[in-house]
Amino acid sequence: MEDFSEFVGLSRPTVSKYFNDPSSVRKKTRDTIEEALKKSGFRPNIFAVNLNRRRSNIIGVVIPNSTDPFYMALTRRIELIANEAGFLAFVLSSDGRADMEDNAIKTFKSMNVAGAIIAPLGMRSRHTTLEQLGETIPLVYVDSPIDEASAFVGTDNRQSFGLIVDYLCRSGEPPCYFGMPQVNTNAATRLSAYQEAMQRLNVEPRILPVADTTTWDFEQFAFEEASRLFAKPDQLASRTILCANDRLAFGVIAAAWQRGLKIGHGAGYDLRVAGHDDHPLSRYACPPITTVAQNYNEIGRLAIELLLRKLSDTDNAPPAKDQILLRSDLMLRQSA
Incomplete structure (x- = not known):
């Protein structure tokens, strides 16, 4: 200088x-x-400059999977708004591993970041490390909350599953549930949301027996598990399958095609398959997937705006405990 x-x-x-x-x-x-x-x-050297500041202009972002379209869209939105506000968003991936999430958080502490947005692993997260970071800088969680008190922006799973379960029950055979791997708290939250939605309609929840694993390769997981289920049709509790997310639905549809099963709505079809999230490729699947749409851009916008608001609060202001749940929209397509 x-x-x-x-x-x-x-x-x-x-x-x-x-x-x-x-x-x-x-x-x-x-x-x-x-x-x-x-x-x-x-x-x-922006990192050296920030180390000398009481509050830097770097915002840390931790996501569990950098190749997942949801997290890609989320971080793009966060980066754009952060840059407009004069901040640099620094994104690290935990790759679904608690030790890498822990290292990412320690890296942010060493960089003197101003605040952080974290999509946590949840049950496998090292809560002590997160709590220690939260004592020094404001944090906002996205996708799945770490607890009920922390600032969080995400989808209202109860509303979204209520929406699609209601549609599937009204339009055909009630759905059985194809759960997601136990990679974060969404696995348990979405299962619970499905069960509650079915019980509200006085219909017995039907949960398909799938392997208990923590893989992020949802498509392969669903393909292998669905292939096993389709080989023994008596294991299917319904001809309507509701998947915990659209990436699972891709695998289920591929397994059905390989088995010679026709997926669609109405007479002449063997199965209906629905998903959740409105993955960018869902409308281009064969057949296009009926699902509920998460608002990726809005989650990113609200998360960064909530963090910026926390950063602008005075040091004496009490910490906000904001929790924002967004409603989803039903996307009706040919798969169900």
Whole structure:
């Protein structure tokens, strides 16, 4: 910074003021600095700068799977709004592993991040590490909450499963449930939401026997488990299958096709298959998948706005315990 200040012919405090907030210096000064940047190629070490600040302009984001379209859409939205507010969103993936989630959180502490948005593993998360981070910076959880008190933005699973269970029961045989691997608290929450929705309609919940595992390869898991179930039709409690998410539905549909089963709504079809989430490829499946749509963009927007609001609170303000649950919309397509 000292070398660049000498190069541009301005004092270091003026140059530092520019890098903290370009609008805080006069236009002539700003133009001089920006021209010097082009000539010199100088860029300050943002991580070193943030270590020297009481509050940095870095926001940490931890997701469990960087290849999942839900988390990809979520982080894109968070990054965009964070950048507009003058923050850098730094995204790390736990890859579904508690030790990597723990390391990501420790990395954020060493980077002096201003706050963090976390999609936790839930039951397998190391709660002590999360609690220690939450004592020093504001946290907002997304997708699945770590507990009932923490700030959280996500889908109202009870509303969404109530919506699709009601439709499936009204339009045909009541659905049996194809559960998701135990990778986070959504596995238990969505199962419970399905059971409650069925009981409200005075229909006995029917849960398919699938393997108890923690894999994130939902498509392969569903394909293998559905193939096993289709080999013994007596294990199917219904000709309507409601999957905990759309990625499972992809695997179920592939297994049905391999078995020669026709999926669709109405006479002439062997099975109905429905999902949850409205995965970007759900409308292009064969057949297109009936599902309920999570609002990815809105979850991301509300999460980053809630975190920014927490960051703008005074140090004496009591910590917010906001929990925002978003409603889902039914997406009717040919699979059910």
